[in-house]
Amino acid sequence: MAVATDPKRRQRLIDGRYMTCPRCREKQDVLRFVPMGIIEEFKDETNPIYKCPECRWVFSPSLTIAEWRMMLDSEES
Numbered sequence: 327m328a329v330a331t332d333p334k335r336r337q338r339l340i341d342g343r344y345m346t347c348p349r350c351r352e353k354q355d356v357l358r359f360v361p362m363g364i365i366e367e368f369k370d371e372t373n374p375i376y377k378c379p380e381c382r383w384v385f386s387p388s389l390t391i392a393e394w395r396m397m398l399d400s401e402e403s
């Protein structure tokens with residue numbers, strides 16, 4: 327049986343205001359990632375999609391609602 331990945335060794339994608347691209351592993355300010363279109367009316371029911379400014383990888387980090395709120399709030403201020 328495979329040994330489970332040690333959570334301490336695995337880098338988290340989100341670290342405060344910084345996000346790591348899962349493809350190129352570049353850690354950058356969340357604001358540097360290009361958000362793909364979000365419809366304001368359904369913001370709470372959809373997951374934002376980001377594009378990495380380095381390698382152009384498109385991904386949607388899986389976060390809790392509370393984590394998304396923090397991310398989106400930090401973008402607005």
Ligand SMILES: [Zn+2]
Binds near residue numbers: 379381
């Ligand atoms: Zn990247």
